Amino acid sequence: MRADPRDAVTPRRPPPNQPLGGGRYALMVGLVLIGLGLLAVRIVNLHVIDRPFLQGQGDARTLRTDTIPAHRGMITDRNGEPLAISTPVVSLWVNPQELPEDTIQRLMLAQALGTDLDQLNERLARFSEREFMYLRRMQTPDDAQRVLDLRLPGVYGQNEYRRYYPAGEVAAQLLGVTNVDDQGQEGLELAYHPYLAGTPGQRRVLKDRRGRLVRDLQLLREARPGGDLTLSIDQRLQYMAYRELKAAVTEHGADGGSLVMMDARTGEVLAMANQPSYNPNNRAGIDPRGLRNQAIVDVFEPGSVMKPLAMAAALESGEYSRDTVIDTSPGWMRIDRFTIRDFRNYGELDLAEILEKSSNIGMSRIVLELDETAVPDKYRQLGLGQSPETGYPGESTGTLPAPTRWSRSQRAALSYGYGMSVSTLQLASAYTAIANRGQRLSPSLLKLDEPPTSTPAIDPAVAYDLLRIMEESVQPTTGGRRAAVPGYRVAGKTGTVRKTAAGGYSEDAYRSVFAGIAPVSDPRIVTVVMIDHPRGGEYYGGAVAAPVFSRVVGNALRLLDVPPDQRSEPVEVDRQNLEPIPP
Incomplete structure (x- = not known):
């Protein structure tokens, strides 16, 4: 004898919009409150406990303390005619990790520097693990600007001074010379280096991620130029x-x-x-x-x-x-x-x-x-x-x-x-x-x-x-x-x-x-x-x-x-x- 389907037990469904049971509701509320608590703790941690560290890290990526170069004192003859003067120059440097590997861009850079592409790539490869490499030291502002105008990522300029001797070979041994960092090496340049050398200044600036100046914030120390030296020479x-x-x-x-x-x-x-x-x-x-x-x-x-x-x-x-x-x-x-x-x-x-x-x-x-x-x-x-x-x-x-x-x-x-x-x-x-x-x-x-x-x-x-x-x-x-x-x-x-x-x-x-x-x-x-x-x-x-x-x-x-x-x-x-x- 076959069973009648009507005799089967049909499970009861809850009616729509019926509230959850008390246990489940409490669980959900607890999870929300815990989340909010964790978020509050994190906010407090970021804004109070870790604030100095995080602010320092942010400043390190945007705030910089720049050196203000100070020019070396002038050397003149007894009548005030210049024998040694400092002229403004720009030193070009690159962060090899930021410079694109694009051949066209590197070729443009090499041509602007007046060097061979293979030599430039070889140098960049040697410094690939570092964040600093000089491209050219002591360039005239016009020559340096031609390179900077390419706006290549990772290429920067640094303002410096270079020593120039108007008399050339005529008084070379007496005056002496300075090195690439403007330090006296020979002659009177060495003898009177502490007097001639200036004291660099410092300023705090805001820069973008590419190192470009956004805002000059604060002068920390003024640059003091070196003293002038008057020789007995006519x-x-x-x-x-x-x-x-x-x-x-x-x-x-x-x-x-x-x-x-x-x-x-x-x-x-x-x-x-x-x-x-x-x-x-x-x-x-x-x-x-x-x-x-x-x-x-x-x-x-x-x-x-x-x-x-x-x-x-x-x-x-x-x-x-x-x-x-x-x-x-x-x-x-x-x-x-x-x-x-x-x-x-x-x-x-x-x-x-x-x-x-x-x-x-x-x-x-x-x-x-x-x-x-x-x-x-x-x-x-x-x-x-x-x-x-x-x-x-x-x-x-x-x-x-x-x-x-x-x-x-x-x-x-x-x-x-x-x-x-x-x-x-x-x-x-x-x-x-x-x-x-x-x-x-x-x-x-x-x-x-x-x-x-x-x-x-x-x-x-x-x-x-x-x-x-x-x-x-x-x-x-x-x-x-x-x-x-x-x-x-x-x-x-x-x-x-x-x-x-x-x-x-x-x-x-x-x-x-x-x-x-x-x-x-x-x-x-x-x-x-x-x-x-x-x-x-x-x-x-x-x-x-x-x-x-x-x-x-x-x-x-x-x-x-x-x-x-x-x-x-x-x-x-x-x-x-x-x-x-x-x-």
């Missing part, structure tokens, strides 16, 4: 001295040379030139020899230019006078297994003639009659064997043998400038004692605002006599005749020195030297010229160095508006007051 005289020195070195095929011109009244260095030199604005292919400021750093045996200084000791002893006659026959002498020679047998000579003929025999016989320390002590009074104290990095003290018991040959050699060494600057400073009535002036590379410091080194009457004796060495019939300056009276001394070689002195390598003072009536300039190893037919100081002195000093006297003092008749002078006696 740029006009510096150009002229460098030009003549370079021409002489080229003409004689010399290894190099140096020239120092000092103010005979103040000790200020008016010109300091060196050869070889270099262009500090473009140091590609630089000759390392050109980096050295030979006038201060290098030393050499000075030779016969020391004879007037040794003669000062003789005249001060009271045993010799200007008219004392010395027999130099037979033109040579043997001392301690050494033979000293003159160019020829000059016979009897007075002191002026000893300097004029540059007699080694005459000077040797004079100093051997003096106390054995007389000449070395005089040299020390003249600043030799001591630091010039200019503050220039690496300045040389020269060498003067220790005051032990001197052999006769050592004493004789010192009188004509062997067995010791000096720098060009030291020699010029020593000669200021003759030009400045016996007061030696310390050299200064900076313009002086106060009276110079001087040291008594020679008796004033002796300095006067030496000046007139040296004037006789620059006459038409003497070896120093090429140092003469038309219209002006000049005093000076030539020197020709054999260079040292293995085992002694070279037979064919010399240094040509001339030291002089002008004008004699009222000395204004002391100048020393040294030419290193002139080649060819001429190597004597009177033939190589003296003409450079003549051209440089002649032009300098005219530029300084010094009136001519050459007279057809000698002027009588009162030796008590060392002033010309009026007619």
